[in-house]
Amino acid sequence: MNLNMRARIVAGNWKMNTTPEEGKKLVSEMIPMLSAELTGKVHTILIPPSLHLTGLISLFKNRPMNLSWGAQDCSTHTKGAFTGEISAAMLQSIGVSYILVGHSERRAYHNETSTSCREKILRVLEAGGCPIYCVGETLQEREAGQVTQIIEQQLSEGLPERLWEESLPFVIAYEPVWAIGTGKTATPQQASEVHGLIRQWLKIHSSAQTATTTSILYGGSVKADNATELFNMPDVDGGLIGGASLESRSFVDIVKACAR
Numbered sequence: 001m002n003l004n005m006r007a008r009i010v011a012g013n014w015k016m017n018t019t020p021e022e023g024k025k026l027v028s029e030m031i032p033m034l035s036a037e038l039t040g041k042v043h044t045i046l047i048p049p050s051l052h053l054t055g056l057i058s059l060f061k062n063r064p065m066n067l068s069w070g071a072q073d074c075s076t077h078t079k080g081a082f083t084g085e086i087s088a089a090m091l092q093s094i095g096v097s098y099i100l101v102g103h104s105e106r107r108a109y110h111n112e113t114s115t116s117c118r119e120k121i122l123r124v125l126e127a128g129g130c131p132i133y134c135v136g137e138t139l140q141e142r143e144a145g146q147v148t149q150i151i152e153q154q155l156s157e158g159l160p161e162r163l164w165e166e167s168l169p170f171v172i173a174y175e176p177v178w179a180i181g182t183g184k185t186a187t188p189q190q191a192s193e194v195h196g197l198i199r200q201w202l203k204i205h206s207s208a209q210t211a212t213t214t215s216i217l218y219g220g221s222v223k224a225d226n227a228t229e230l231f232n233m234p235d236v237d238g239g240l241i242g243g244a245s246l247e248s249r250s251f252v253d254i255v256k257a258c259a260r
């Protein structure tokens, strides 16, 4: 898919769920429901645990539908003595096109900052991949009226200028922390407001072209029954889906809700 054009995207973040066998079963269930026509309209990305990627990619290659693969994280380093880490180049070499950077669970439990995210984004770009950069405020920050400040800070600290200087592909996911895995979804108006803010920030700090072509996804308790109204908002180009991506029918229904 050409990400120099604004794409409709649905990405399923499986987090630390499923064994490799369960992962194969989940994708096998989705395949008959995902037509080439649908995945031609909605770029569909599966983001399983990294352990599963090699097996899943080889098992499901040569399918008519356009499935892409993503990883949930990568190292800030390129190689060397960093026990437990996986580099962006390693992921790219096995067929992974997208890498999540700065998911709120990584920020909360692994002390990731927007500055370390910037390093990760640079590694993804050097490897030839596409970062999906996650931003979002906590409930406390929202209640303190700090949404704009927090989002703008995450954008300015996390996004390297190289992205627009060299017209490199990237995706942004707005994920309010209070909506992730909680069953509380942002209203379409709340999501739209922040997506508009992100697009305006891009217009001011990068270029009108980058602002127009960058896909901005919403994430936070998206389900089949609330996806349509969220995805119909003008600046919402699709979703980053956690819990509902672990159930084949729900995930495919969400992909369908994104089609235009």
Ligand code: PEP
Pocket: 013, 175, 179, 180, 181, 182, 183, 219, 220, 221, 222, 240, 241, 242, 243, 244
């Ligand atoms: C996520 O983990 O990115 C996410 C949005 O999770 P959930 O859909 O379960 O809220």
